[in-house]
Amino acid sequence: VDGPVRQRSLWQHNLALVLRHVSAATPTSRAEVAAATGLTRATVSSLVEDLLRAGLVTEVEPAPRTGAGRPATGLVLSAAGPAGLGLEINVDFLAAAVVDLTGAVRHHVVRRVDQRDRAPERVLADVARMAAEAVGSADLRVAAGSADLRVAAARLAVPGLVDGDGLVRAAPNLGWRDLDVVGPLLAAADWPDLPVTVDNEANLGALGELAAFRQPAASSSASFLYISGEVGIGAGLVLDGALFRGAHGWSGEIGHVTVSPDGPVCRCGARGCLERYAGQEAIMRAAGIACDPALSADMAVARIAELARSSDPAVLDALSDAGTALGIAAAGVVNLLDVDTVVLGGSFAALATWLGSPVERELRERVLTAGWSPIEVRASALGAAATVIGAAGSVVHDLRAAPATWVSTLR
Numbered sequence: 001v002d003g004p005v006r007q008r009s010l011w012q013h014n015l016a017l018v019l020r021h022v023s024a025a026t027p028t029s030r031a032e033v034a035a036a037t038g039l040t041r042a043t044v045s046s047l048v049e050d051l052l053r054a055g056l057v058t059e060v061e062p063a064p065r066t067g068a069g070r071p072a073t074g075l076v077l078s079a080a081g082p083a084g085l086g087l088e089i090n091v092d093f094l095a096a097a098v099v100d101l102t103g104a105v106r107h108h109v110v111r112r113v114d115q116r117d118r119a120p121e122r123v124l125a126d127v128a129r130m131a132a133e134a135v136g137s138a139d140l141r142v143a144a145g146s147a148d149l150r151v152a153a154a155r156l157a158v159p160g161l162v163d164g165d166g167l168v169r170a171a172p173n174l175g176w177r178d179l180d181v182v183g184p185l186l187a188a189a190d191w192p193d194l195p196v197t198v199d200n201e202a203n204l205g206a207l208g209e210l211a212a213f214r215q216p217a218a219s220s221s222a223s224f225l226y227i228s229g230e231v232g233i234g235a236g237l238v239l240d241g242a243l244f245r246g247a248h249g250w251s252g253e254i255g256h257v258t259v260s261p262d263g264p265v266c267r268c269g270a271r272g273c274l275e276r277y278a279g280q281e282a283i284m285r286a287a288g289i290a291c292d293p294a295l296s297a298d299m300a301v302a303r304i305a306e307l308a309r310s311s312d313p314a315v316l317d318a319l320s321d322a323g324t325a326l327g328i329a330a331a332g333v334v335n336l337l338d339v340d341t342v343v344l345g346g347s348f349a350a351l352a353t354w355l356g357s358p359v360e361r362e363l364r365e366r367v368l369t370a371g372w373s374p375i376e377v378r379a380s381a382l383g384a385a386a387t388v389i390g391a392a393g394s395v396v397h398d399l400r401a402a403p404a405t406w407v408s409t410l411r
């Protein structure tokens with residue numbers, strides 16, 4: 001900022017600074033935080049008081065000390081206190097998860113229902129019910145005497161283009177257009193005060209992956225392409241440790257990258273999009289497996305994997321073609337942006353055994369720099385759960401980056 005720093009923004013800044021030090025080294029002490037940040041002991045004590053009162057940090061027994069003087073009380077992030085609620089609407093399932101401030105997953109539920117022929121209000125009412133169950137879940141109760149977890153905010157993942165204000169511009173596989181999802185969700189859930197934001201499912205999956213692989217030294221430099229395969233295909237792009245959203249927040253539509261200009265017509269109206277070669281239904285069609293509407297996507301993926309394991313030639317060919325198409329699309333991204341890793345997420349994680357080699361082969365052949373630095377291709381660490389856990393985790397990430405908002409609400 002160019003203007004003068006006001007008292008309040010100074011407090012906000014220092015509060016975040018102290019919390020960052022507590023999260024980086026556990027347990028730490030007030031004296032160590034003062035030494036590391038350059039703040040006075042008195043300022044640190046006052047800020048730690050604010051964080052303790054808001055349930056963001058907690059005190060632990062001091063570690064035995066060998067030197068002179070009384071050992072200092074330890075400070076750690078609190079596993080009680082505020083938590084993040086993640087919610088996910090996908091084409092054939094709904095999911096809810098709660099992640100606490102330390103990053104631990106405290107609740108995770110998936111419900112398999114095909115959402116394609118359902119009215120949006122009914123889908124959102126189901127999500128609201130799952131959210132209420134998550135908030136009331138027994139997993140969130142902490143030992144007697146300490147405070148229970150409290151959901152600070154919720155983030156909803158949707159397979160489509162989302163505007164900043166919670167408007168779903170288009171979710172083609174659900175048939176949704178220009179739909180407000182936050183209003184009906186809050187009405188159905190009966191929490192007028194809970195902050196709810198909406199984001200694209202692949203973006204949140206990429207954030208889940210980033211958190212799962214976050215190592216202190218590597219987090220700020222991680223650059224990877226996360227490809228989420230469901231009925232549609234989306235991607236989340238992490239550049240230098242941060243999600244790249246693009247001008248409107250619509251980056252990552254890799255499903256509509258052209259693989260073959262003369263290919264079959266896609267739902268979007270163009271020809272030869274990646275989704276037509278590597279989407280779940282495209283793989284099943286190519287493998288000669290009937291797209292049974294009663295078969296949920298994860299059952300369909302399990303069926304594909306089972307046939308591949310038994311070396312069914314049609315299925316192996318279909319997966320090889322899908323992997324080739326994925327590799328061609330991914331190579332364009334790697335050539336342009338110099339990411340060093342391609343993560344196969346969503347249902348692709350369960351098929352990575354067969355998709356991985358053709359993707360690697362195409363990257364090797366098509367990426368100019370592959371000879372100097374091979375591109376790593378791997379399955380997502382969280383599999384199909386990456387998105388909903390990433391949604392909850394991103395709430396926690398925001399809370400830890402800017403704790404003043406939460407502390408102020410309790411004042």
Ligand SMILES: [Zn+2]
Pocket residue numbers: 255256266267268269270273275
């Ligand atoms: Zn398309």
